[in-house]
Amino acid sequence: MKSSREIVKFAFPAIIENFLQMLVGLSDTFLVSHISLSAVAAVSLANNVITVYQAIFIALGTMVSSLFARKIAEKNTDKVQQLANSAVKFTVLVSLMMGILSVTLGRPIAYIIGARATVLNLATVYLALVGGMIILLGLMTTFGSFLRARGNTKTPMWASFMANILNLIFSATLIFVFHFGVVGAALGTIVARLIASIFLYKKLNTEHPTRHFFREKLDKELIxxxxxxxxxxxxxxxxxxxxxxxxxxxxxxxxxxxxxxxxxxxxxxxxxxxxxxxxxxxxxxxxxxxxxxxxxxxxxxxxxxxxxxxxxxxxxxxxxxxxxxxxxxxxxxxxxxxxxxxxxxxxxxxxxxxxxxxxxxxxxxxxxxxxxxxxxxxxxxxxxxxxxxxxxxxxxxxxxxxxxxxxxxxxxxxxxxxxxxxxxxx
Known part of the structure; x- marks a missing residue:
């Protein structure tokens, strides 16, 4: 059984990761504040929707960690592999639904939550891009859950740190050098999450989903x-x-x-x-x-x-x-x-x-x-x-x-x- 000191050591990276995840949206808002107030309002409104997506992924990630930790403790290797495939498949399906919703209904959603005129146009673009590629955030969350269930809370933390730094670099470059505006902020976020997702995927060992993960039946208990x-x-x-x-x-x-x-x-x-x-x-x-x-x-x-x-x-x-x-x-x-x-x-x-x-x-x-x-x-x-x-x-x-x-x-x-x-x- 872990001591209190070991628990704190185990939990500290998870605490930092929560903080870092919160900073991604704030970073985009800060950067676009140098463009216009309309850009700030647009990114803030769009991030309200992204926050809902994130809440769903956090819930999924929590349950994946819970089931994974139990299967690992039971030393059931086959069940661990099946759960890994099923969790990734479930994440992809949920992400695709969110992505399609963001692209096809992004404008009416932004209108309902208060966007108008220029703010509406900018929010629609940001939501279509970041929300359309929300699968990257979903995979980051699920891959991180695999690692945490194995007792590795540091790697997901470093992935979130990497995503924040890269987001600042890419977004700032696209906004201030290439003058892409809100589109630049969205593209910076997407590229940063893509790299972080690949980093986490490479860090997976026995939790690695197979190439045919989509053939796996969805785990009923997970759902x-x-x-x-x-x-x-x-x-x-x-x-x-x-x-x-x-x-x-x-x-x-x-x-x-x-x-x-x-x-x-x-x-x-x-x-x-x-x-x-x-x-x-x-x-x-x-x-x-x-x-x-x-x-x-x-x-x-x-x-x-x-x-x-x-x-x-x-x-x-x-x-x-x-x-x-x-x-x-x-x-x-x-x-x-x-x-x-x-x-x-x-x-x-x-x-x-x-x-x-x-x-x-x-x-x-x-x-x-x-x-x-x-x-x-x-x-x-x-x-x-x-x-x-x-x-x-x-x-x-x-x-x-x-x-x-x-x-x-x-x-x-x-x-x-x-x-x-x-x-x-x-």
Whole structure:
């Protein structure tokens, strides 16, 4: 059984990888900011759609890691190879559907989410290119999941680092030297992901899919696990979008401050998400060996390790909030709103890590449905409805919304912990 030090060493690359994946879209937005505000708006809107695709791939990758870790622990070589072929085939099929959707319906999608005139044209082009080649992101995620299931979290991290550096180089060259504009930003992203995908493919050993992977039957367990895991991710995404619509009702300055606060605190959640990736793998390995006591010990360790790391970052952000907010704005209401987000993000630390830890634990033992149901109830019944009641009817505004966010995480943490304890007690 791994020590706490070994767990941190195992998880750290996954934490960095989460951060690096987030930077790709931000890099494109930063680069096109030197073109025009329309370009910034177009890339930002298109990346909202790409983020949904990414959420689906993350769900698929999590389930691939869970199943792979179990098959490896069972030392079933044939099943490992079959799962590798099936996972790649599934990734390709899902990616093709997303790609076709992006190319054929990119314009109406961009229009629905608010793009108009020049922004609509630019967003359509960016979405058609990056979304049309989304298979590269899918393969990066799946190949990385194979490696993580083997205990190799460093290689996927380096691949994400490579993709970021190459994206900056290629995009900047195409934008500033060849004047390709938004098209240059999209092409830079595509080429960077292509190279990173090839790099990860070359690093695969026994997980290498065969040349005839498309003949492999789709693994039913993988599909049955991926669907609710994807639903859980999409519930989070849709719920967040609806909450944003609620925040907008409090005024543009409050909305801007909330956005600033969330931009600052997104770094706070990196340890929880990275540690959750490791929790899935460790729990899956022990579950295959029916080591229930080891599972419980791993859950306790990953929970406290992620809580401590998140708390340290949260305290730093809270203490530095005045300086950090000044990087974005000096407007009083926006600054106060950002302070609210930073404070409640800190207060929710132990609940957020609890939610992510037990969601990962259930996914590790092959139960993705319960986290999906719990997330859906929490997001819509507590975060959205209670947030609306507190924020609008009790006139608590943004504070009311964030009270509901904290209570949502508390509910999911307690519920999942009780259910997991009951399950492992049997």
């Amino acid at each position: 049955n696990l991926t669907i609710p895991a994807t639903g859980e991710r999409l519930s989070m995404r849709i719920g967040d979008l609806l909450v944003m619509a609620l925040v907008i009702s409090f005024g543009s300055r409050v909305f801007a401050g909330n956005a600033i606060g969330e931009s600052i605190t997104q770094f706070n959640y990196m340890p929880a998400f990275g540690m959750a990736t490791v929790t899935v793998i460790l729990v899956a390995q022990e579950f295959a060996q029916e080591n229930i006591n080891n599972i419980k010990q791993y859950i306790r360790r990953t929970y406290w390790l992620s809580s401590i790391m998140m708390l340290i970052i949260g305290l730093f952000l809270f203490a530095s909030s005045h300086w950090l907010n000044a990087l974005f704005t000096t407007e009083k209401i926006a600054t106060q709103s950002s302070d609210t987000v930073i404070l409640f993000s800190l207060l929710a630390t132990f609940f957020v890590t609890g939610t992510t830890t037990y969601t990962a634990a259930f996914q590790g033992i092959g139960n993705a449905k319960l986290p999906f149901y719990t997330t859906t109830i929490g997001m819509f019944a507590i975060r959205l409805i209670l947030g609306s009641f507190l924020g609008i009817f009790l006139h608590l505004g943004l504070v009311g919304v964030w009270i509901a966010v904290v209570l949502d995480n508390l509910f999911r943490f307690i519920f999942l912990k009780i259910k997991f304890y009951q399950l492992t007690k049997k």
